[in-house]
Amino acid sequence: EFFAPDYSLHPQLSGRVTNHNSRAYLNALTARILEQLRYLKGAPPVQMQEAPPDIQGFLEDQERHEKEVRED
Numbered sequence: 001e002f003f004a005p006d007y008s009l010h011p012q013l014s015g016r017v018t019n020h021n022s023r024a025y026l027n028a029l030t031a032r033i034l035e036q037l038r039y040l041k042g043a044p045p046v047q048m049q050e051a052p053p054d055i056q057g058f059l060e061d062q063e064r065h066e067k068e069v070r071e072d
Contacts, residue, residue, distance in 0.1 A: 003011050 003009075
């Protein structure tokens with residue numbers, strides 16, 4: 001109803017819009033969200049490694065080898 005009739009994400013607001021959310025409601029909502037975030041598992045740690053400097057040459061050699069095998 002508020003976004004009708006064009007249902008755009010940023011409707012044209014006429015005048016001042018009052019905030020009907022109470023401070024108690026916002027505090028309870030924040031506490032509930034933080035409680036749910038506590039139980040989320042983060043991404044597992046992974047070891048960072050540098051790619052070998054000759055990876056492009058290796059890939060080209062691999063493609064050339066596969067092409068030769070297909071031609072034989």
